[in-house]
Amino acid sequence: MxxxxxxxxxxxxxxxxxxxxxxxxxxxxxxxxxxxxxxxxxxxxxxxxxxxxxxxxxxxxxxxxxxxxxxxxxxxxxxxxxxxxxxxxxxxxxxxxxxxxxxxxxxxxxxxxxxxxxxxxxxxxxxxxxxxxxxxxxxxxxxxxxxxxxxxxxxxxxxxxSLPLPPPVAGAGAPATHEEVDGLLTHFEASAVASGFLDPERPGRLMLRLRRLFARSGLEKEEVSILRGLLASFRQPTGKRHAGLKKPNPP
Amino acid sequence: MxxxxxxxxxxxxxxxxxxxxxxxxxxxxxxxxxxxxxxxxxxxxxxxxxxxxxxxxxxxxxxxxxxxxxxxxxxxxxxxxxxxxxxxxxxxxxxxxxxxxxxxxxxxxxxxxxxxxxxxxxxxxxxxxxxxxxxxxxxxxxxxxxxxxxxxxxxxxxxxxSLPLPPPVAGAGAPATHEEVDGLLTHFEASAVASGFLDPERPGRLMLRLRRLFARSGLEKEEVSILRGLLASFRQPTGKRHAGLKKPNPP
Missing domain, CATH: 3.40.1280.10 (SPOUT methyltransferase, trefoil knot domain)
Incomplete structure (x- = not known):
């Protein structure tokens, strides 16, 4: 309790x-x-x-x-x-x-x-x-x-x-904390602004929608890490793409 | 009563x-x-x-x-x-x-x-x-x-x-179909390969992890559209970024 x-x-x-x-x-x-x-x-x-x-x-x-x-x-x-x-x-x-x-x-x-x-x-x-x-x-x-x-x-x-839960299966990872989800959303926002998808002057409801989606998903720590790795890779300068990059957060 | x-x-x-x-x-x-x-x-x-x-x-x-x-x-x-x-x-x-x-x-x-x-x-x-x-x-x-x-x-x-749930309100969106979620995953995969995050020769479990995450999230049609718009924006050539792009799928 x-x-x-x-x-x-x-x-x-x-x-x-x-x-x-x-x-x-x-x-x-x-x-x-x-x-x-x-x-x-x-x-x-x-x-x-x-x-x-x-x-x-x-x-x-x-x-x-x-x-x-x-x-x-x-x-x-x-x-x-x-x-x-x-x-x-x-x-x-x-x-x-x-x-x-x-x-x-x-x-x-x-x-x-x-x-x-x-x-x-x-x-x-x-x-x-x-x-x-x-x-x-x-x-x-x-x-x-x-x-x-x-x-x-x-x-x-x-x-x-509450009955004891069935033992966790392999692959069901530790849940992300509220701060970790928050960090992911901040990363999404920065990426969306950088790519031109999100106009910071007129943000609309994009971040609210994403927050709601990820709050509902029950993200795991490792999933946050994968998504942040993906976002980081999208922001590499184009010239460096396809060039055997180090993966920031390998899946 | x-x-x-x-x-x-x-x-x-x-x-x-x-x-x-x-x-x-x-x-x-x-x-x-x-x-x-x-x-x-x-x-x-x-x-x-x-x-x-x-x-x-x-x-x-x-x-x-x-x-x-x-x-x-x-x-x-x-x-x-x-x-x-x-x-x-x-x-x-x-x-x-x-x-x-x-x-x-x-x-x-x-x-x-x-x-x-x-x-x-x-x-x-x-x-x-x-x-x-x-x-x-x-x-x-x-x-x-x-x-x-x-x-x-x-x-x-x-x-x-049995308690009937109250009727849905506008704003709780229509759920995405299986094919729409599939299309999103394909889009994620192509973007991850393009960015260098995913090596198509050694894909590992990345796509499985993303599929599991989105299956669990219960995506709505509009959310799929937002995420695909975001992915598309990340793939714009760098030179065109920050240049008042048309948003492919505005939120």
Whole structure:
């Protein structure tokens, strides 16, 4: 359970942070990460945390979701409605099961957005999976801490029930971390600008689309290395091509 | 769902009544019954109800649990700890399943006690079943509204045999066909050979790795098009780069 971080992005009401900390603790989770909270620490957070002051005291504060997800191998975004640019959603229970399985390979995150506006498209694109809590279509927005409670409850059950995974097969490599995927995207961007495909003045949605694609793919470390090697080879001056180059990152 | 009443007994904090009303409504339940609430109606209840004012407005107020359970065929009491005088507990999910089944025969109730002291022994004895929400043994007491949220969530799932996924939104693109993915891989291969990254005499496992990666990604048509556009841009002669190229497949 130490491998699970609960990430609250751009939370407006400090009382919700406290209530979320309590919800986490009742389900046995303790790693709270706050991205640009509007007010924290705050007496309202402490009041709502009840016995979970330790969770609040140990909370990490980050300035971006990217920083908050550093080192994770899978992030599950919670959203109250279907989102553009998003792949098929999972229901909460299935999402919790995927997250529970991924704790076998590394750190994971459950990601919750702002109370009113939810997660931005850019934040959503950084999460490999996204899930919805089944709800009344006429009133689908749970209180933030209530959503944290439901997801932590499902995750607790999923982690208790999860059968040991089959042993890894040869060829299934170690998952890339969030930073490694990020490095790949930066490399893609630089290459696309260099080739003229991407106009930095008018970037459009290219990088968002690629981020979303690779977040969904569950990249392995070695795949990142292969793709970066390929990108590096594309940027060799034309004259040097076809000339028995050293491969930057041989497959 | 009209056959389900949520009974809150001797609630101390009116804010919890409002938050419980919201939790109910998000899961599609609307019948709230209050046994001797300390303060109700109350502005704090209204503030926490968010969009569930209708649930609060229709709440029934009773002077005893007996009155609140009038007409029910099964009541499930929620408690945070094992109780004297109680039969074997159910876990929350199994309790929700029993309650869901009983809606076929009549009215049912989920019963929640006071925030600090829970249900009295006399109240507990009036409920046919009792259940616990699986929790951290060192911190097992959920906030009242959080417990209502979890139980209403479980009951919603138990009452729905299979959950239809919401319809797709625009923006979640059409999936690429096998041939389109194949075309992308061929394009990757040609580009890698042209750049010197892949030696066609000794191809190794590069293409197998890329095929596996993209098979797993569930590519969309538009993503294939973006990636092929990028690959094409990398193969432009160097002299023509940075020169306001037409993008072969603009994102």
């Amino acid at each position: 130490q491998r699970v971080r609960i990430v609250l992005s751009h939370t407006s009401h400090p009382g919700n942070i406290g209530a979320a900390a309590r919800a986490m603790k009742t389900m046995g989770f303790s790693r709270l990460v706050l991205v640009n909270p509007k007010a924290f620490p705050d007496p309202q957070a402490t009041a709502m945390a009840a016995g979970a002051d330790d969770v609040l005291a140990a909370a990490e504060i980050c300035s971006s979701l990217q920083e908050a997800l550093s080192g994770t191998v899978l992030a599950l975004a919670l959203t109250a409605r279907r989102r553009e640019l998003a792949t098929e959603p999972l229901w909460a229970r299935a999402g919790a099961a995927e997250i529970a399985q991924s704790t076998a390979t590394g750190e994971v995150a459950l990601v919750f957005g702002n109370e009113t506006s939810g997660l931005s498209n850019d934040e959503l694109a950084q999460c490999g999976r996204w899930a919805m809590i089944p709800a009344n279509p006429d009133c689908s927005s749970l209180n933030l801490a209530a959503a944290v409670q439901v997801m932590c409850y499902e995750l607790r059950l999923a982690m208790q029930d | 009209q056959r389900v009443r949520i009974v809150l007994s001797h609630t101390s904090h009116p804010g919890n009544i409002g938050a419980a009303a919201r939790a109910m409504k998000t899961m599609g339940f609307s019948r709230l019954v209050l046994v001797n609430p300390k303060a109700f109606p109350d502005p704090q209840a209204t503030a926490m109800a968010a969009g569930a004012d209708d649930v609060l407005a229709a709440a029934e107020i009773c002077s005893s649990l007996q009155e609140a359970l009038s007409g029910t065929v099964l009541a499930l009491a929620l408690t945070a700890r094992r109780r004297e005088l109680a039969t074997e507990p159910l876990w929350a999910r199994a309790g929700a399943a029993e309650i869901a089944q009983s809606t076929a025969t009549g009215e049912v109730a989920l019963v929640f006690g006071n925030e600090t002291s829970g249900l009295s022994n006399d109240e507990l004895a009036q409920c046919g079943r009792w259940a616990m929400i699986p929790a951290n043994p060192d911190c097992s007491s959920l906030n009242l509204a959080a417990a209502v949220q979890v139980m209403c969530y479980e009951l919603r799932l138990a009452m729905q045999d």
